[in-house]
Amino acid sequence: MLRAVIVSPDADMASRLSEMIRSQGQVGLMKLSDRYPSGYDLERFLRANAPQIVFLSIEDLAKAKEMLRGIEETLPGCQVVAIDRACDPQVLLNLMQVGVRECLAYPFESQSYKVTINRLAEQLDKRPAKIEFSDNVFCFPPSKAGAGATTIALNTAVAMSRMPDSHVLMMDLDLNSGLVGFMLKLDNVYTIYEAAENASKLDEHPWPQLVASIGKLDVLPAGRLDSQTHIDPMQVRQLVSFARQFYSSICIDLSGNMEKFFIEVMQDCKKVCIVCTPGIPSLHLARQKLSLLQSMDLGDKVSILMNRAQKRPIISTVQIQSLLGVPVYQEFPNDYRGVHNALTTGREIDSSTELGKQFTQLSHSVLEQSGPKLGAKKKKNFLEYFTVTPTRA
Numbered sequence: 208m209l210r211a212v213i214v215s216p217d218a219d220m221a222s223r224l225s226e227m228i229r230s231q232g233q234v235g236l237m238k239l240s241d242r243y244p245s246g247y248d249l250e251r252f253l254r255a256n257a258p259q260i261v262f263l264s265i266e267d268l269a270k271a272k273e274m275l276r277g278i279e280e281t282l283p284g285c286q287v288v289a290i291d292r293a294c295d296p297q298v299l300l301n302l303m304q305v306g307v308r309e310c311l312a313y314p315f316e317s318q319s320y321k322v323t324i325n326r327l328a329e330q331l332d333k334r335p336a337k338i339e340f341s342d343n344v345f346c347f348p349p350s351k352a353g354a355g356a357t358t359i360a361l362n363t364a365v366a367m368s369r370m371p372d373s374h375v376l377m378m379d380l381d382l383n384s385g386l387v388g389f390m391l392k393l394d395n396v397y398t399i400y401e402a403a404e405n406a407s408k409l410d411e412h413p414w415p416q417l418v419a420s421i422g423k424l425d426v427l428p429a430g431r432l433d434s435q436t437h438i439d440p441m442q443v444r445q446l447v448s449f450a451r452q453f454y455s456s457i458c459i460d461l462s463g464n465m466e467k468f469f470i471e472v473m474q475d476c477k478k479v480c481i482v483c484t485p486g487i488p489s490l491h492l493a494r495q496k497l498s499l500l501q502s503m504d505l506g507d508k509v510s511i512l513m514n515r516a517q518k519r520p521i522i523s524t525v526q527i528q529s530l531l532g533v534p535v536y537q538e539f540p541n542d543y544r545g546v547h548n549a550l551t552t553g554r555e556i557d558s559s560t561e562l563g564k565q566f567t568q569l570s571h572s573v574l575e576q577s578g579p580k581l582g583a584k585k586k587k588n589f590l591e592y593f594t595v596t597p598t599r600a
């Protein structure tokens with residue numbers, strides 16, 4: 208399945224094209240944008256959707272051309288199909304000079320659509336869209352503190368790191384109650400604060416010294432409580448962008464507070480896993496967070512994870528789903544002993560337990576949904592990238 212996005216201020220044209228894409232198969236539509244993203248917005252748009260094909264309306268030629276330059280820079284190899292009502296030959300000639308080889312004229316016609324897609328598939332086969340970053344960024348806010356977000360985020364990150372060709376980063380962005388370092392009994396010298404301070408010059412900074420490595424999992428803990436140091440959204444964005452270049456997946460643990468940088472993180476990530484429990488306060492807060500994210504057009508990224516799900520629940524799954532307005536993505540059983548054993552040994556929850564199996568399942572389902580695994584066969588690895596060897600092997 209080829210991944211595509213449509214960028215078109217003309218809603219009618221965009222919806223006709225998405226109908227065509229859906230009816231013909233072969234191409235999966237990742238996103239439809241009614242405006243031309245530019246600058247960092249464009250970078251984020253491309254990262255989050257990792258398209259191989261962009262159907263680009265040339266209604267506003269100047270903006271379309273600016274976008275073409277951005278696509279070439281961020282995602283070389285990505286194929287652009289100009290879409291237009293007129294498809295003026297002079298304009299097309301002009302576009303060919305900036306690398307556009309395909310055009311589809313509205314109203315779209317299935318035969319020419321098929322021919323175009325086949326040509327693009329061949330082209331992509333020869334020269335794949337070079338995505339130099341992973342789009343597998345997942346964040347885990349709890350609906351309410353104590354719901355189990357950290358437990359699920361960390362154990363899912365460990366499960367992801369067991370998958371072949373993976374290299375996973377667990378980032379603790381719960382600045383007030385960061386527990387990841389404690390849960391793994393890490394003795395990191397550096398924390399998220401040092402990483403954030405160096406966010407703008409990470410290319411030169413020895414990243415491996417900032418993180419602790421446990422097999423194929425790297426951990427950036429929240430560390431000390433620090434009321435003086437401030438982390439701003441730009442630093443978090445830079446950190447995540449940097450990490451995307453060489454990790455196959457990134458899991459971010461968040462607190463339940465909707466701080467400024469959280470929204471940035473959520474905009475950047477592939478999935479927002481709101482962790483809640485079947486109690487009324489937790490469900491109430493999950494619904495609040497969900498509607499906030501929906502109001503910011505991020506609703507389609509949200510998955511509800513039901514932790515400590517009971518065998519004979521007082522509130523049924525159907526009731527929960529009607530209360531939240533969205534289905535529960537996955538349930539995690541209550542396992543006090545399993546969690547306790549993990550905490551006392553400083554390890555992940557045993558993967559052979561019922562709870563442990565759920566983390567494996569979650570890691571598989573979210574990564575399968577994210578399309579082809581990216582970043583695993585990345586062009587740079589640590590040792591090529593840095594001259595410094597990791598502190599912990």
Ligand SMILES: Nc1ncnc2c1ncn2[C@@H]1O[C@H](COP(=O)(O)OP(=O)(O)O)[C@@H](O)[C@H]1O
Pocket residue numbers: 349351352353354355356357358359386482514515539540541542543546547562
């Ligand atoms: N499925 C579970 N079964 C039993 N205890 C759990 C489970 N999930 C989390 N816990 C426990 O609940 C408490 C809160 O979990 P934590 O992951 O820190 O929540 P959050 O990050 O949402 O604040 C911790 O003591 C943790 O060990």
Ligand SMILES: [Mg+2]
Pocket residue numbers: 356357358381384386460461462
């Ligand atoms: Mg937590």
